[in-house]
Amino acid sequence: MAESVRIQVRADGPLVVSGPVELVDSRGERFPLAPGKSVYLCRCGQSAAKPFCDGSHRRVNFRSDPRAQPDQPSQHASDTSVE
């Protein structure tokens, strides 16, 4: 069975991506990632190292702690225009 990818929303912080992933920029170029390590993606928009979290969320007192609501259908990016 293939290893799955897990994305955790950290309270007031980044998205933590664990598992076999490939992260590419808008041109399809790969960001180098350390094998076996989780990737921390900025969610606050303040990182100087985007798309990675650099801890700036603490400095700007970023607050967001969305909770999963299993009984509600989610809205996926594919449902809306994101480009």
Ligand code: FES
């Ligand atoms: S979430 Fe950490 S710098 Fe944005």
